[in-house]
Amino acid sequence: ATTMAMAMPSAASSHAEAHLMPGIETSRDLFGVVRGACSRCSAQRCVKYVKHTNEYHVKAAPGAGDGRVATHAHNDASLQNCSRCGCAAAEHEVDINADARARGNDLFEAARFDEAIVAYTRAISAYAGDAKSYSNRAACYLKRVP
Numbered sequence: 001a002t003t004m005a006m007a008m009p010s011a012a013s014s015h016a017e018a019h020l021m022p023g024i025e026t027s028r029d030l031f032g033v034v035r036g037a038c039s040r041c042s043a044q045r046c047v048k049y050v051k052h053t054n055e056y057h058v059k060a061a062p063g064a065g066d067g068r069v070a071t072h073a074h075n076d077a078s079l080q081n082c083s084r085c086g087c088a089a090a091e092h093e094v095d096i097n098a099d100a101r102a103r104g105n106d107l108f109e110a111a112r113f114d115e116a117i118v119a120y121t122r123a124i125s126a127y128a129g130d131a132k133s134y135s136n137r138a139a140c141y142l143k144r145v146p
Helices: 011-016 096-109 113-126 131-143
Strands: 035-038 092-094
Touching: 096 113, 096 131, 113 131
Parallel strands: none
Antiparallel strands: 035 092
16 A cells, blocks of 8 residues: 655745735735736825735635535635735736845745845846845855855
């Protein structure tokens, strides 16, 4: 008889998926892309994509336990909509700087320092005044194995 052990998520994967954990507010969409201002709304209404992750973890729809067919929450396209303005994530521009820095953070956590350096450099290229990316990139250089 063959038994399959369930793989436990590593610290790196749990860090990369932290934007999916219930009870937080994030600027990452469901796929982990950091989003910025909404192109559909006026700039004053929604300057940054915001998602309340509790919206990803909804209870079963009414009728789910009484034999009637209920729509599964993950089949609802509006699940990705911004919690602030209600527009789709795709209506929000990708914040290249913040997205690259977040990817670098994920790679750093996974001890993939050379790739993280590339991501932080991309973030710096998008916004040269980003002190966090300079600092994080320097930490990668210090952590690299010679």
